[in-house]
Amino acid sequence: MPAAFLLIVLLVVGALPAAAVAPASEPSAEHQVLIGVLSHRGDARSRRTWQSTADYLTAQIPGYRFDIAPLDFAAVEPAVAAGNVDFVLVNPAIYVMLEVKHGVSRIATLRNGTNGHARNLFGGVIFTRADRDDINRLEDLAHKRFMAVDPTSLGGFEMANAELRKHGLDPNKDFKQLLFGGIHDMVVLAVRDGEVDAGTVRTDVLEHMANAGTIDLAELKVLGARETPGFPPLHSTPLYPEWPFSKLPGTPTDLAQAVAVALLQMPANSAAAQAGEYSGWTVPLDYQPVDQLLRELRRPPYDQEAPFTLADALTKYWLAVLIGTLALVTMALLTSRVMQLNQRLSRANTRLERRHQLILDSVAEGIYGVDLKGCATFVNKAMERMTGWRAEELIGNETHEIMHHTRADGEPHPREDCPVYTTFRDDHSRFVEDDVFWRRNGSSFPVEYSATPIRDEQGQTIGTVVVFRDITERREAAERFRRQEAEQAHFTRLSTLGEMASGIAHELNQPLTAITTNARACVRMIAAGRADTNTCREVMTKIAEQAERAGEVIRHIRRFVRKEEPEMAPVAVADMFETVLVLMREDARRAGVALHRQIGFGADRVMAQRTQIEQVLLNLLRNAVEAMVDQPRERRVLLLARRSGELVEIRVVDTGPGLGTGSPEHLFEPFVTTKPQGLGVGLSISHGIVEAHGGRLRVDSTPGIGATFFFTLPHVDKGHEATLDAASLQSLDNASTTGEQA
Amino acid sequence: MSQDPTVFIVDDDDEVREAIALLMDSVGLAAETFDSAWAFLNCFDADRPGCLVLDVRMRHMSGLELQERLSEEPLHPPIIIITGHGDVPMAVRAVKNGAVDFIEKPFNDQALLDAVHRALEVDAEQRGHALEVAQIQDRVERLTKREREVLEQILAGKRNKVIAADLGISQSTVEAHRAKVMEKLEARSLSELMRMMLLLYPDRTKGTPEG
Numbered sequence: 001m002p003a004a005f006l007l008i009v010l011l012v013v014g015a016l017p018a019a020a021v022a023p024a025s026e027p028s029a030e031h032q033v034l035i036g037v038l039s040h041r042g043d044a045r046s047r048r049t050w051q052s053t054a055d056y057l058t059a060q061i062p063g064y065r066f067d068i069a070p071l072d073f074a075a076v077e078p079a080v081a082a083g084n085v086d087f088v089l090v091n092p093a094i095y096v097m098l099e100v101k102h103g104v105s106r107i108a109t110l111r112n113g114t115n116g117h118a119r120n121l122f123g124g125v126i127f128t129r130a131d132r133d134d135i136n137r138l139e140d141l142a143h144k145r146f147m148a149v150d151p152t153s154l155g156g157f158e159m160a161n162a163e164l165r166k167h168g169l170d171p172n173k174d175f176k177q178l179l180f181g182g183i184h185d186m187v188v189l190a191v192r193d194g195e196v197d198a199g200t201v202r203t204d205v206l207e208h209m210a211n212a213g214t215i216d217l218a219e220l221k222v223l224g225a226r227e228t229p230g231f232p233p234l235h236s237t238p239l240y241p242e243w244p245f246s247k248l249p250g251t252p253t254d255l256a257q258a259v260a261v262a263l264l265q266m267p268a269n270s271a272a273a274q275a276g277e278y279s280g281w282t283v284p285l286d287y288q289p290v291d292q293l294l295r296e297l298r299r300p301p302y303d304q305e306a307p308f309t310l311a312d313a314l315t316k317y318w319l320a321v322l323i324g325t326l327a328l329v330t331m332a333l334l335t336s337r338v339m340q341l342n343q344r345l346s347r348a349n350t351r352l353e354r355r356h357q358l359i360l361d362s363v364a365e366g367i368y369g370v371d372l373k374g375c376a377t378f379v380n381k382a383m384e385r386m387t388g389w390r391a392e393e394l395i396g397n398e399t400h401e402i403m404h405h406t407r408a409d410g411e412p413h414p415r416e417d418c419p420v421y422t423t424f425r426d427d428h429s430r431f432v433e434d435d436v437f438w439r440r441n442g443s444s445f446p447v448e449y450s451a452t453p454i455r456d457e458q459g460q461t462i463g464t465v466v467v468f469r470d471i472t473e474r475r476e477a478a479e480r481f482r483r484q485e486a487e488q489a490h491f492t493r494l495s496t497l498g499e500m501a502s503g504i505a506h507e508l509n510q511p512l513t514a515i516t517t518n519a520r521a522c523v524r525m526i527a528a529g530r531a532d533t534n535t536c537r538e539v540m541t542k543i544a545e546q547a548e549r550a551g552e553v554i555r556h557i558r559r560f561v562r563k564e565e566p567e568m569a570p571v572a573v574a575d576m577f578e579t580v581l582v583l584m585r586e587d588a589r590r591a592g593v594a595l596h597r598q599i600g601f602g603a604d605r606v607m608a609q610r611t612q613i614e615q616v617l618l619n620l621l622r623n624a625v626e627a628m629v630d631q632p633r634e635r636r637v638l639l640l641a642r643r644s645g646e647l648v649e650i651r652v653v654d655t656g657p658g659l660g661t662g663s664p665e666h667l668f669e670p671f672v673t674t675k676p677q678g679l680g681v682g683l684s685i686s687h688g689i690v691e692a693h694g695g696r697l698r699v700d701s702t703p704g705i706g707a708t709f710f711f712t713l714p715h716v717d718k719g720h721e722a723t724l725d726a727a728s729l730q731s732l733d734n735a736s737t738t739g740e741q742a
Numbered sequence: 743m744s745q746d747p748t749v750f751i752v753d754d755d756d757e758v759r760e761a762i763a764l765l766m767d768s769v770g771l772a773a774e775t776f777d778s779a780w781a782f783l784n785c786f787d788a789d790r791p792g793c794l795v796l797d798v799r800m801r802h803m804s805g806l807e808l809q810e811r812l813s814e815e816p817l818h819p820p821i822i823i824i825t826g827h828g829d830v831p832m833a834v835r836a837v838k839n840g841a842v843d844f845i846e847k848p849f850n851d852q853a854l855l856d857a858v859h860r861a862l863e864v865d866a867e868q869r870g871h872a873l874e875v876a877q878i879q880d881r882v883e884r885l886t887k888r889e890r891e892v893l894e895q896i897l898a899g900k901r902n903k904v905i906a907a908d909l910g911i912s913q914s915t916v917e918a919h920r921a922k923v924m925e926k927l928e929a930r931s932l933s934e935l936m937r938m939m940l941l942l943y944p945d946r947t948k949g950t951p952e953g
Binding site for chain 1: 754755757758762763764765766768769770782799800801802826846847849850851854880
């Protein structure tokens with residue numbers, strides 16, 4: 001864009017002088033030849049200097065009238081581009097530009113100067129006042145006020161520019177002020193008069209002015225002075241060829257040859273030379289150094305690739321550059337900010353993930369997730385530890401097939417039944433208390449786990465997360481506890497039985513007494529010859545019955561003290577009643593208490609841990625009997641079973657004094673007792689047993705009438721167990737009452 | 743009075759009761775069974791000789807209670823207590839209260855039979871003693887008032903002369919009365935008379951029974 005902009009400026013600026021040139025050449029009749037001359041000192045001065053040369057050529061070359069067309073710096077190129085002139089006489093810099101861009105070619109090089117000073121090379125001289133002791137080298141010029149002739153002047157600026165740059169000074173930046181005097185003399189005077197600290201002009205200017213008496217060379221000193229053999233004038237820069245006389249591409253070659261010949265033949269003392277203050281022309285020199293200089297300074301035509309240095313751009317388009325730079329800076333800032341945020345976000349994300357992982361890894365429970373295909377998406381350390389599977393072995397693979405393939409009983413566990421997979425299918429959380437996972441080494445361990453659906457941001461289920469726990473130890477502890485409880489229950493039964501030993505012994509004594517007595521009597525009758533077969537048979541039968549009766553008692557005792565059938569099982573209520581009645585019979589008899597039982601319709605079978613319930617019944621029965629010992633009223637205890645929905649209610653009803661005024665709820669706490677010798681654990685134990693059966697032991701009491709303890713047990717259908725014993729048959733008729741007369 | 747003795751069996755356990763009855767039967771003893779103390783008391787007849795085989799532990803009325811009730815009677819069959827396991831203290835109490843024997847269940851048949859025989863002897867003894875006393879009593883009641891006074895004096899160990907002086911009658915009259923008393927009481931000697939009187943009044947060594 002800057003290039004296009006520059007072009008437009010050049011075109012617009014260039015149009016005016018071109019238009020001004022055309023009318024000037026109008027009056028000429030024959031072949032008018034226009035020589036475009038750089039009017040760096042003003043048009044009038046140009047004409048004065050060069051008109052004689054034009055006239056010389058007009059005189060030398062018949063049929064052509066040569067005229068001068070003064071062109072300022074800006075007008076040169078447009079005039080050449082438009083072909084408005086036939087020859088151009090410009091400084092070497094402009095020539096190089098025109099040669100490159102417009103194909104002009106030099107035909108002669110000026111020998112500048114007069115008398116003994118004529119030469120076809122020139123350079124720049126950089127100088128300051130002689131009395132400036134602080135400025136002795138080019139480098140000392142930094143931060144000084146500096147004056148040159150014109151930014152486009154080759155000897156008056158550009159050569160010094162290039163030289164200063166070689167010494168590390170950028171004239172555009174490193175001066176305190178860079179001024180342009182426009183005219184060489186002005187520069188010299190400004191320096192001499194101290195208006196600026198230093199300045200530059202082309203070679204010979206100082207000598208000219210000294211010769212003219214305008215200045216005294218002693219007042220000035222040259223900086224970076226060079227010595228060039230055969231070139232006496234003061235100079236600070238390399239030397240470059242003088243102005244070339246060149247033809248445009250469209251200029252006829254024979255005319256150009258004629259001009260060249262005429263110029264080369266021009267005597268040094270000719271009017272033209274004198275007017276132009278030069279000494280004639282030489283064959284064209286090599287302008288390569290100029291070319292090189294232009295390249296270094298990036299002057300046209302070498303401004304195309306990088307028409308502006310950054311400094312140029314800044315000075316010329318500072319606003320656009322500023323805005324653009326600001327925009328760029330803003331964008332850069334924003335971008336860096338965005339990148340920064342992005343980075344921070346990604347760091348936060350990483351941190352979050354790491355924290356997630358840390359949390360996952362620090363919990364004792366195994367945790368893993370599966371996707372909708374059932375493949376593991378993540379696993380934690382605890383899971384690796386518990387299963388022996390490493391994360392990389394699990395992730396991406398179906399966890400069910402790896403560690404959930406077989407049930408605890410060895411049956412295959414089909415994946416369709418897997419609760420983990422079912423969770424993401426039915427989208428419901430679930431808790432599984434009893435399952436097994438398989439370790440890498442082929443062993444299994446019992447687990448409980450929760451499976452929860454994982455949902456994405458849209459609430460779509462995308463898998464399941466499973467949190468599981470190895471419950472081996474808990475299982476073992478529960479088993480130990482259960483064994484201890486069984487031991488405890490067994491111990492309690494033994495001690496109960498111990499307390500009842502005398503009564504139970506009596507219960508065995510009775511049949512034993514009957515047996516021995518009968519047997520002995522029989523023997524005596526036989527001995528006395530008084531025994532007939534019938535009597536003997538009768539007696540033997542009685543003996544057998546009594547032995548069976550004793551056996552029955554022993555059977556009840558042994559079952560009662562047996563070390564537990566731990567499982568709940570269907571059991572006939574009549575059997576349990578029978579056992580406790582057998583065990584209690586003698587104690588009741590001693591206390592003068594009548595025991596009764598009654599089993600209602602449909603209440604004959606319950607689900608129970610038999611001995612434990614018998615323990616409860618025994619406890620309640622003993623309490624009832626003991627409560628009535630000193631009572632003058634009728635003493636009766638009724639064991640009652642009756643159906644209540646899906647339950648069977650067992651009642652122990654007595655006709656004792658009732659419970660008194662104490663609060664019944666404390667009765668079931670341990671060590672609460674109303675009996676002088678009681679430990680107070682009977683009811684507490686009974687309460688615990690009933691609760692373990694899912695019921696509650698409760699009590700109804702009416703003082704002076706009696707107390708009823710009751711609880712419920714789950715009912716079991718008769719079909720549950722095929723055996724129908726006599727007791728349950730007996731209870732088939734509704735509410736049959738069997739008085740148990742001990 | 744001349745009846746055969748009966749073994750009365752009181753036990754609330756049918757089988758034990760019947761077995762004991764059978765044992766008695768096997769040695770030719772008559773036995774009667776009762777399933778409770780009340781049942782026995784209802785049929786109680788003091789005149790029937792025999793003995794009582796009694797279970798200590800029974801509902802309603804225990805063997806000890808029955809024993810107490812019977813002790814209020816002037817004459818009752820001797821009691822053999824049978825006990826179950828752990829009832830020894832009760833049995834001891836029963837013996838102190840006059841029971842003849844106690845036997846623990848399950849018992850040896852011979853031990854029970856021995857106890858029964860011993861009890862029957864005691865009963866017979868009791869009953870023989872009671873008969874003699876009744877005869878003496880009858881004879882004493884045949885005496886006149888004066889004769890009783892004389893008897894009284896004799897039992898007090900007084901001589902005839904002293905008795906005559908005390909009663910204000912002649913010595914010969916005393917002798918006549920004395921001969922009458924000896925005759926009526928069928929005593930052949932003074933020592934026999936003294937034995938009779940001791941039977942009748944076991945509590946006193948001296949003095950006259952006053953009707």
